[in-house]
Amino acid sequence: MKLIRPILLAGAALAAGLLSSCQTTSSSGSGSLAAYHAYDRPAKKPSNPSAVKVKVSLSTQMVYVMENGSPLLVMPVSVGAPGSRTPSGTFTIFKKEHKHRANTHGYAYSGNQVKKTMLSSKPGGWSFKGTPMPYWCEFKANYGFHTGWVKHTPCTHGCIRMHENLAPKFYQLVKVGTQVNIASSQPEDSTLGKIKLAPDAGPLPDYGGNMYVGDGYFTQHKAAQFE
Template identity: 35%
Template sequence: MLQILLFLSSCLHFNISLKAISFDDFLDFFEKDNKNNYNKGVISVKVSLNNQALYVLEGNKVILASHVCTGKRDSTPTGYFKVLDKQMHKRSSSYGFWVKEGKYIPSDVSGCPGPGWRYVGYPMPYAVEFSPGYYIHQGYVWPVPRSHGCIRLEWKEAERFYKLVDRGTPISIKKTQPEDKKVGKRLKQPKSYKKPDPSPFLLVSERAFNPY
């Protein structure tokens, strides 16, 4: 109620007309805007590999739908899983950069060039682990499978997904999902993959965990 009063007060201050908005619309607005209003106990996740899509459901209602980028050569595991862990500032333990005195060499963790080099894993913001070593996290969403097995989401979707799920949230990963037929058809392919890759300097810094 306090939120509504503050909103009404701000509308009056800026002389905004409220005639076209019913009180029920106000309540609906605040309910939808409150990300903590969902019943976490009935939330589930579905991933469609063929449609490269992720759906978050509250019961039978889709509350988040997004294109994703899954693993190339069928490297994303399929089946039924549960959220094992969440890390907002996760770095890869397998792929990243070897760093020394302002030099950066992309490599896996086993490719140390020599003494004095340190390994910095590739950033995986808003990482949600669903199987040991496999995560749903922020990353460029290509129109084809391209990751090493993880599932990538755009920044905004990754942040919202991270907030919607908890440890134990069920996740189904299959070739197709029932939601593909209706919800999946309306999804628009992100264009972020067309952007130049961020610089290694940015990726090894803490700035990598902010939208770039």
């Protein structure tokens, strides 16, 4: 989703779709949620961090973290929905921030009450914290990789949303200066991209508001382990 820093999207279209873009609110069986929490993918540390490159396939919603043609991490992601597509091209990661928060949308809270809201619609007298976007890696102004619910169809406002257990690995593998190529497809789609996906997050229940107001969502993941 393309709203992350002080100069961000606003307006009716954003307000209508934004608050559901990083969270889901419908319910499902606990087994599916447990399977989502358990999902993980193997990762390897690079021999030369400067040789790491990231390739994103929009058509398959796959990310390939590569070192000289060898995969370090292959993971499914969510990319921009029609009307808010993830930009194509070659970019460079220029900012990393573990505990990144949005500035225009998030959660208003007062005592034990927590409400999703745009900052502009915050109830008078309530405090506000932006939606957490853990393991933020920005590659174009207001566009980045970050933790979020991963669905099987494009659903973001342009950002690239990573599974909670894979975002910490990605964050460690890339650095400021890492090249990112985003295209409709990548050659790796036919060779590396045939992997098991996490359950679709669309039907899964969302975390409670206190998870997002506090620091809980920044630590909602397995410890990152590498082969």
